[in-house]
Amino acid sequence: MANPFVHAELQTQSLGKSVEFYGQLFNWELEEMPMGDSDEKYTVIRVGDGVGGGMMQHPIADAPSCWVPYVDVENLIQSTEKAKNLGATVLKENCEVPEMGSFSIIQDPTGAVMGLWQNK
Secondary structure, three states, rough: OOEEEEEEEEEOOOHHHHHHHHHHHHHOOHHHHHEOOOOEEEEEEOOOOOOOEEEEEEEOOOOOOOOEEEEOOHHHHHHHHHHHHHOOOEEEEEEEEEEOOEEEEEEEOOOOOOEEEOOO
């Protein structure tokens, strides 16, 4: 299948509460890791088979907590531009995750948010 979902990320206003809740609810293996040079942490969700994900403090202070699905793309720059041309709003464009890949966050013309992901 072309362009599968590859990652699901919770952007939450209370990372500690979310880690506790989902860890107990699903018995997920959760691993905390640093986010670049900042003091912020990223919690990796390891689920075994299937799509894993992560949890992080929401980067927008007053925004509601939400799950963001990521779809694999072959060329992030072209896919982001194509989304724009089709009427999407680009919320975060072509951001690198060191040693892993790059992503953009888009909002489709109906208001739904998703991520585009290109492996390094």
